[in-house]
Amino acid sequence: MTTVSIKGLWVCRAEHAVLEDINLELEPSDFLGLIGPNGGGKSTLLKVMLGLIKPDRGEIKIFGLTPEAARGRVGYMPQKTMFDQSFPVKVQDVVLMGRYSRIGLFHRYGPEDRAAARRALEAVKMDDRAEREIGALSGGEQQRVFVARSLVSDPELLLLDEPTAGVDSAQQTEFYDLLSHLNHDLGIAIVMVSHDVTAISKYVSKIACLNQRLYYHGSKEITNEDIEKAYGCPVEMIAHGTPHRVLREHD
Amino acid sequence: MIELQLDFFQYDFMRTALAAGLAASVLCGIIGIYVILNKIVFISDGIAHAAFGGIGLGYFLGFDPLVFGIGSAILTALGIGVISHRARVSEDTAIGVFMATGMALGVMLLTLSQGYARDLYGYLFGNILAVTGSDVLMISILTAIILVLVYLLYKEFLILSFDPIYGEAIGLPVQGLRLLLLTMVAFSVVVLIKIVGIIMVIALLTIPGAISRQHMKGLPAIMAGSIFLGAVFVTIGLLISYMLDVPSGATIILTAALVFFLSTIASR
Secondary structure, eight states: OOSEEEEEEEEEETTEEEEEEEEEEEOTTOEEEEEOOTTSSHHHHHHHHHTSSOOSEEEEEETTBOHHHHGGGEEEEOSSOOOOTTOOOBHHHHHHGGGHHHHOSSOOOOHHHHHHHHHHHHHTTOGGGTTSBGGGSOHHHHHHHHHHHHHTTOOSEEEEESTTTTOOHHHHHHHHHHHHHHHHHSOOEEEEEOSOHHHHHHHOSEEEEEESEEEOOSSSOOOHHHHHHHHSSOGGGTSOSSSSOSSOOOO | OHHHHHHHHHSHHHHHHHHHHHHHHHHHHHHHHHHHHTTOHHHHHHHHHHHHHHHHHHHHHTSOHHHHHHHHHHHHHHHHHHHHHHOSSOHHHHHHHHHHHHHHHHHHHHHHSTTOHHHHHHHHHOOGGGOOHHHHHHHHHHHHHHHHHHHHTHHHHHHHHHOHHHHHHTTOOHHHHHHHHHHHHHHHHHHHHHHHOGGGHHHHHHHHHHHHHHHOOSHHHHHHHHHHHHHHHHHHHHHHHHHHTOOHHHHHHHHHHHHHHHHHHHTO
């Protein structure tokens, strides 16, 4: 079953196209890096996949279902979670929030949910922090907790919106290793929006470039031309040489 | 002193006042925490002031002012919730307008209803000694309803308070919950008006929670601590106001404020 299937999708706002004729197919083992300039529609595309924004034209299926119907099987981590650092809530209770999409309104968390929260915290190696208050953790640890929150519903697809914003570079490397582990060993498909082209080229299996239109060839390669079109500036500014070029060396 | 305390409980109106104050403490303890965590202190204050318009209308038409107060508080709460969602008018501007309009309407209508000057003072500054048995019943029913709602929607309100953007993304009815929370605030605020008055409502709604947060860990413990503190403030405030013959609302708030400052200094 195709994980994500988007065909000829358009989203318009105030008679302005935000997303234009998007086509995208993802398989269960894919790790897609989504790059593109600010305002290029990256967050919008994630929201369409979550069923929060309805496309004006075109079709989107997640696991062959509508995005709303598939929501329980999708994990989501929003762009830098802004919260009151002194908010009185334990790490395990933050993670449990992710079970909402499974259990719904009014129902209380049961033993099964708590077990899932423990597993999710183990997966991000934060199980020893379960009883701590969220604000007592470092930025990188908090990001791990939010990944655990998106994992706790046992998703088959993870949508991450700039997950490493505000995390220092040492913790970023650990974070990307964690994502690789989730993708390779647990078989979770991942779509990650990022500005960090260097990191993306190292960890992801496919790259797409979005600026209203999606430049994507089902591989890790994108052409000079794609990036120039998407960003509207010369390639050198994006793929500034070694050591981690997005692009193959051209003759 | 002991003599005075016994004396204090001999009077029916004192017992009624205390009952109303204790029931209100439960309400404040729970809703106050959500007001603090959701940073809707200004909205809550706006709702309290706007309720005055309804109270004035109730008087003018000769109906129960409190019922009209609740009505206008809820309308204001929903009005602010909807306006801020549409985002043409910013939320704090909307609150400012509702707040002043409500107060102006209240003053106008109360003045037009001859002979209620003393009641005007009571609504502005509170008069817990004027609370009736049926008021206590109403406060208790409201408290019970809100306890049930918070019990049923505890995890939903936690997500709403902590991270509404994420809540929306996982399908939580964020807007509906926010309006429900504002409605519960509206109910609480009108109840508290009876006790400490419109001007000081916000203090009783936020001070016990703010102190409790400095010392307790975890939401249920903070709520419990907040309820306890509210009850202590109401009881001590009532006692002092009785002994010194000073206004009850102001005494309750000053007691709470004093403890707040001491607690803030101590927890630094």
